[in-house]
Amino acid sequence: MPPTETLRPGERGGAGGSGGTGPEQTYIIRQSNKYYEHRDSQATAMSVDYSGQWVLLAGRGHLALQRLGQDDGSLRRHERQSKYEVSVAEFAICPSRKEYCAIATSQHIDIVRWGIAEPHYEMSLRGHTRTVTDIDWHGKDPNLLVSCSIDTFSHIWDLREPRKPALSLNAVCMSGATQVGFNRVSGNLLAAAHDGDLRIWDIRKGSCPTHYITAHLNRVHGINWSHKRETCLATASQDGTVKYFDVCNPRRAEKIITTMSPVWRARYTPIGNGLVSIVVPHLGRGENSLLLWSNSKQTDPICSFVGHTDVILDFAWRPNRESSTEIELVTWSRDRTLRVWKIDDNMLKLCEPSAEEEESRFEPDLSELRVPTPPEFLHPRSILVAASLPISTGDGACNTLPMARSPSFGGGYYRREEPHIARSLTDQPTCSLHHEFSLLNTNMPHVEVDTLDAIKRYACFKICAGGHTVILQVTFATSYPSPSAPPDFQFCQGTTLSSEVSGVLLKVLRCNSLQRVKKSRTCLEQCLRALVAAMKKRVAAVGGADRSQLLLQSPRLEGALSSTLHDACIPYPRTSGVHFNAVGMLTTFAQPVNNKRLTLRQHTALTPRTFSAINGSGLLGNVMATAQRDANASFYLQERMISGKPGKQRAIRQMNGSPVVHVYDTSSMLHISRSMAREFSLDKHNIAETCRRNGEICRQHGRLDLVPVWLLAELIATPQVPHETLNELVFYNDPFKKSLLESLIMHYASSGDIQTAVLLACLFDKCPTGGGAIMEMVSRLPPQLNLQISPYHTVLPLDVKSSFSSITCQQLKQLRSNSWSDSLDLEVKQVQPDAYACSLIRRAKVPLFDQFKRSYAEILFGWQLLSKRALILKHTQNMPPPVQGVEFVTECGTCAKPKRTPKCEPCKRPVLFCVLCRLPVKGAANACLACGHGGHMDHMMQWFEKHQVCATCGCKCLERTSELLALLS
């Protein structure tokens, strides 16, 4: 049968033997063997003890025990007082502690021992800062249990030392832990679920997880380790899948069960090869939600357990100590009934893989991705399953119904398989629209398929979600699903949406389709799902009408993962601060924070770590979500409540002390002073005299400690031998003076008195008289000019025309530095490096001292003493700014490496030859930016006085170079 035909809406009803809406069943349906009704119980958690005799039902108001062996159905109730719901209760699973159970309420875990008459509270485990979401006992060591919480931590507790966790596993992530479980085989591994991700820890090395598994797209509700294979576990998630993982191969799931609704729990059967899952159905679509699956067959459940009329909150295995082939399943539902189901031998046998499937397990990649061919669906075994069911072993309420409601295998059965195929297939590029339609899951919640026309290439859907109806028409281009051809979405008549909302929804659709189509994948199903999700969210955001549904999907965690979680990662706000600015001014503020006002969640001596410690910060979470808030309202809850009346705001501020900032001048502590900086002299005509004057300035400003230093400096500067000034070399070669001066400067620099250090460094920088000429020269040069530039790095004059004149055969490259400076029209001057010869400062120290000078210059800049700054900068030799403007780099003709020198050292030959005289160029050179020909500056000038074109190639060098330069600037 061609796939498109099976999906014709008209034919659907006819093909499905069991009638209109329900999917065809090919599995056993069972009623419970026993049930107990407890109308008045508010229990939210359930657990079965080791012996299998007692069931604990724990709720806010009471703990209750139900004995399973007896049929009276009475409940032993024990009142407890708590304002919080019990989030989880677990009996110990080791026989030596079988009368113990752990009950988590809010942040605490109570360990309760069941005595003969009543429970005894043994201890309380306190360590979590947020609601505890799950507990698991260690399977081997009776003293260990693990708990996880919204605060992202998983704590392992040793009951012999209950005061603090024996080990804290810090899952550094945004989302709190929702589930945790010890490995059942070794007990060394531990899995914790954070949103859709799993972290696998080895408790022997608890510093960081051993594996990260990105398991699901949505929150993981259940983790269960295999009872047989050490590294295997199954996870159940909100995204409607149950995945089997091997932690040794965390990249992909081994097997996936896909359902249409969120899966709340999935647990391996303790014996046999099965797995039981709880599916949380969408509101109003209550279908049987407790399913037994075979671990080797993910397409269909083996058995469905029916009877509960509301969401199943939890289930547990009741070990049957006598028989090793039978187990019982105990479930507790929101319909306030406790049901017990027997899973007998026969059923477990069905879970065992057939020989054929066993074989295919060795090639999971193929089996999962392969398009199942029809014969495989019509596998005789599945018929066998349906036909050979044990008919009613009936003890009491037991009611086993063999259901083989699949009379027509053809179309009907085929369709039953569709969702699963669709899942595995849509991840691969598909060929045709026919194919995509054929694979489309027609049983998507909230979506009704009106038309699927692969020939006219369009499809119509009716989507009812969040109180709105949308008639969606999707048109597919012929090239679909190529990256450039997303389908076209239109809302047709009958859509009950405002134009604004429909705009948003259309955008959602387009985004989703584009994402898929980009990878040449089909997108229809993804788009529909996204649309449904968006519609629900939209409505929830507007009116919260669908709240009940949200509650339903997460019966236990409602509200627990609120927005405050964000704040757990944000540090606690500073209430005081310090800040130094660039010129030694200190800003401080400190607010006396009244802890009562802030109502911290935890009263500890220390300031809390995170923002979430503030009670009111839930408000902030809301801000995160909507990014809208009254600008005048205060952020911290209680204050906000008072400030509801605007007139009181001032009063509050006065009460709390208004936030005051102090500005201090700490420059004296930093040994720098603006007024001294203004007065200090750097007159070098008579250094000794200058030193004396500077010493006097220090004395006037109260820096008496500096007076002897300047005296010393004066001594250094005073020539010992008369007329020595005429022979500076002798004078300045005095080794004692040199090292004294250097150690003085270094001392002041390292102790932070940069002012004194720099003044000394500047004063003795160059010889007082002989260096005068150089000094002048330096001062004429702009500070940007780097004296390290080799003269061969021609800085190209802006006035191009006047300077151009010839040719080279070498390739010339041009580089442009970051910015243009005004120094472009300067010629490079080389200052004799011998300026240092008569300096008291060794040349090796010059770069360091220049750094000091520049730092001090920056402080002077901050003080806005610009002329003083310029004076200091005059004394620096190594200005760091790199060459500015156009720079030529010549490439060596032999080794083809760019050279900045006139000669290529490795090749031992000059790099640049003049195109006119054919001789190597060592001095000023110039070249055309367009053709690269050039050479000696004066040759070029001569040439271009008479010629317009290049001497070699006929390029209009002058014009083109000036054009290029214009482009650059």
Next chain:
Amino acid sequence: MVSLVQEIDTEHEDMVHHAALDFYGLLLATCSSDGSVRIFHSRKNNKALAELKGHQGPVWQVAWAHPKFGNILASCSYDRKVIVWKSTTPRDWTRLYEYSNHDSSVNSVDFAPSEYGLVLACASSDGSISVLSCNTEYGVWDAKKIPNAHTIGVNAISWCPAQAPDPAFDQRVTSRTSAVKRLVSGGCDNLVKIWREDNDRWVEEQRLEAHSDWVRDVAWAPSIGLPRSQIATASQDRHVIVWSSNSDLTQWTSSVLHTFDDAVWSISWSTTGNILAVTGGDNNVTLWKENTEGQWIRINYESGTAIQSKQPSLHPHSHSQQQQQAPQQHQHQAPSHPGPSSDSEHSSNLSNSQLSN
């Protein structure tokens, strides 16, 4: 020792989280939980010159850019945004740029040394660091992100000063090669990480582990050119640790400055890099200085005498040094001669901010 210049009533409607003076010390910017940033004259206790509104949540930190780019201020907030403000006059502020590519609260901003241009680093609770650079010619901003810089979140960020100590004091080392941009960041994973820009990418260069709780603040000491680098880090574990390295920034040694009574969350280096100001959950502001022996001593700015925190009897100056330096060394041991009366009057004011709680 320190003189109070001005006491400014910010009149913020909620807690102040940061206050910073501009480069010249003329303008003060404060930011608060009321979602606003206010600008004040630092020398007049007037009303705010300007109130910058744009954030929808508490503003955690402000940072001034170097004045060569104009009057530019950056603020970061709980609302996941970073806003760069620019002013023509101290009263007129406009939004120059808004960056909202973080998924959680932005906790810290810092402008790079001016040598690198107008570059801003932002640290966010989403675990990433953003480096925003502005092409001042065209006013175009370019953002680079370091994803997963710290798990859980990044709490603080600071730039390495541009004048990286010149390794060999060799004149021939070109400035071009030594201009490596570095950042230090501290996060909720208790780590301090040093990042280096390597061909347009930021790579983790060093990972400094010593804190046992969230790192709340980091500060790279300004350099005056000495061949050493220092980084101070403050943590929830009540320690302030000073990390020192020689010029090549490969070996970092840590020394605990002091164990405080409460979590420490704000530290700042003086310009010359020799004084460290610290404050934390106990709202006390303390100043610390390293003596010539390499020990950190607390400067008691009220009485003007230094209190040795660890080894009380140790005499800090070595006798082998020349006598002429002795007065200066005394200055270090006892950072001030008892100041004029006006000074002590002011310094008692400084303590007011502590005493008032």
